[in-house]
Amino acid sequence: xxxxxxxxxxxxxxxxxxxxxxxxxxxxxxxxxxxxxxxxxxxxxxxxxxxxxxxxxxxxxxxxxxxxxxxxxxxxxxxxxxxxxxxxxxxxxxxxxxxxxxxxxxxxxxxxxxxxxxxxxxxxxxxxxxxxxxxxxxxxxxxxxxxxxxxxxxxxxxxxxxxxxxxxxxxxxxxxxxxxxxxxxxxxxxxxxxxxxxxxxxxxxxxxxxxxxxxxxxxxxxxxxxxxxxxxxxxxxxxxxxxxxx
Ligand code: PEP
Numbered sequence: 001x002x003x004x005x006x007x008x009x010x011x012x013x014x015x016x017x018x019x020x021x022x023x024x025x026x027x028x029x030x031x032x033x034x035x036x037x038x039x040x041x042x043x044x045x046x047x048x049x050x051x052x053x054x055x056x057x058x059x060x061x062x063x064x065x066x067x068x069x070x071x072x073x074x075x076x077x078x079x080x081x082x083x084x085x086x087x088x089x090x091x092x093x094x095x096x097x098x099x100x101x102x103x104x105x106x107x108x109x110x111x112x113x114x115x116x117x118x119x120x121x122x123x124x125x126x127x128x129x130x131x132x133x134x135x136x137x138x139x140x141x142x143x144x145x146x147x148x149x150x151x152x153x154x155x156x157x158x159x160x161x162x163x164x165x166x167x168x169x170x171x172x173x174x175x176x177x178x179x180x181x182x183x184x185x186x187x188x189x190x191x192x193x194x195x196x197x198x199x200x201x202x203x204x205x206x207x208x209x210x211x212x213x214x215x216x217x218x219x220x221x222x223x224x225x226x227x228x229x230x231x232x233x234x235x236x237x238x239x240x241x242x243x244x245x246x
Contacts, residue, residue: 002218005225058086102145127162163200179215
């Protein structure tokens with residue numbers, strides 16, 4: 001079970017310090033893995049603040065080259081250097097706002113894996129594709145074109161674009177079907193058993209329903225991970241879910 005918190009371009013030094021103080025008062029379980037993805041400028045800072053807690057830190061993206069003339073980019077080696085364990089690649093905001101296509105995403109994911117980062121590779125369809133019944137086909141194409149080699153220990157995050165930050169969520173059945181299909185598709189093409197996170201408008205209210213879905217192995221949370229109380233409520237729900245299913 002994995003809880004990933006994507007802070008995107010939010011919070012600052014002061015709010016991260018406050019967040020970490022609350023985390024330090026909390027009793028974490030070893031049953032649920034968790035990773036926070038702060039803005040790049042604060043990864044190191046957060047990592048030092050929570051170094052004694054069982055929480056990983058990760059980058060929200062990285063470049064496909066490990067060094068060179070790429071102004072404004074972040075090397076996967078830098079992420080390793082400052083203690084990152086994970087990196088998110090192919091988030092729909094990168095795809096849409098920064099024109100990262102499947103080809104580039106594959107390069108970025110491969111480079112991250114080659115540097116020993118664990119990748120959370122995001123896929124997900126638009127509302128238009130969902131309505132037209134093309135969601136499965138769209139996601140399979142993304143997988144086919146983005147999946148790097150040596151994907152063991154990595155995750156897929158299924159994040160329908162129309163669900164991110166909107167409060168709209170696919171039905172339980174739709175999530176289960178998509179996750180099942182992603183797992184089967186990856187197994188068929190690479191022989192690797194992959195874990196799939198759900199992302200899109202997850203919050204402390206709907207988390208129980210989402211974790212009850214059989215092919216969900218965790219969640220990638222955006223907006224609801226910005227308040228420490230919400231983040232910890234989601235984390236606690238994941239721990240309870242595991243205890244219940246033992
Ligand atoms: C995300 O951007 O990865 C995400 C899931 O955002 P939100 O939880 O805010 O929908």
